[in-house]
Amino acid sequence: VEPRVIESVGESLADAFRASQPDLILTAEASGIPPALACATALDIPMVYAKKYLGTGDRYSFAREVTSPTKGVEYRVEVARRVLPPGLRIIIVDDFLARGRTAEALGEIAIEAGCELLGFGFAVEKCWQAGRERLTRHGWEVHSVVELESIEGSSVVIRDRG
Numbered sequence: 698v699e700p701r702v703i704e705s706v707g708e709s710l711a712d713a714f715r716a717s718q719p720d721l722i723l724t725a726e727a728s729g730i731p732p733a734l735a736c737a738t739a740l741d742i743p744m745v746y747a748k749k750y751l752g753t754g755d756r757y758s759f760a761r762e763v764t765s766p767t768k769g770v771e772y773r774v775e776v777a778r779r780v781l782p783p784g785l786r787i788i789i790v791d792d793f794l795a796r797g798r799t800a801e802a803l804g805e806i807a808i809e810a811g812c813e814l815l816g817f818g819f820a821v822e823k824c825w826q827a828g829r830e831r832l833t834r835h836g837w838e839v840h841s842v843v844e845l846e847s848i849e850g851s852s853v854v855i856r857d858r859g
Contacts, residue, residue: 698731703731703732703735706732706736706820707734707735707736707737707738707739708735708739709842710735710790710842711740713816713818714788714815714818715740717786717815717816718786719742719786719787719815720743720786720787721743721781721785721786721787721788721812722736722737722740722743722744722745722788722789722790723744723746723781723787723788723789723803723806723807724744724745724746724789724803725747725749725774725791725799725803726746726747729746729790729792730746731792732790732818732819733790733791736818744790745776745780747775747776747806748775749772749773749774750772750773750775751770751772756777758775758776758778759806760773760774760775760806761773761774761803761805761806762802763799774799774803774806776803778810781806781810782810783812784811784812784813785810785812786813787813787815788814788815788817788818789803789807789814789816789818790817790819791818791819791820792819792820793819793820794817794821794822794823794829794832794839794841795823795828796826796827796831797828797829797831797832798831800817800819800831804832804837815838816839816840817832818839818840818841818842819839819840820841820842821841821843821844822839822841823845823848824844824846824856829841844856
């Protein structure tokens, strides 16, 4: 983790959501923690991360099943019910937006908990994997610091936001 880069990502995402006055940031372990913590620090609000478990469990939590496209396994993302009281204004922050399955699961958890989901923030979005479309179909707002158009070999194309 490059601290100055993560700090900059956190500031950028905080700027995108500051006006909506969030109460809490939700992310998934483990790689989502650095950008979420940086954003939480910039907004001076708490951050909670969803734990990933293989298999099922008997815990008092909000949970969703997610299939990892990179690892090819199914896991559960869980958040303890005590940390998501109804009425919280939440943003979900993660490192990458690819297909959007984990982000969608966290969004569903926030809604089930009775929270107001203000939107999603990502450090990097892989635009060709349609994660944004998965999230915006729900009417959810999505912000990404960097939008990658494509990666081919050692060539990276960054989307021009015009």
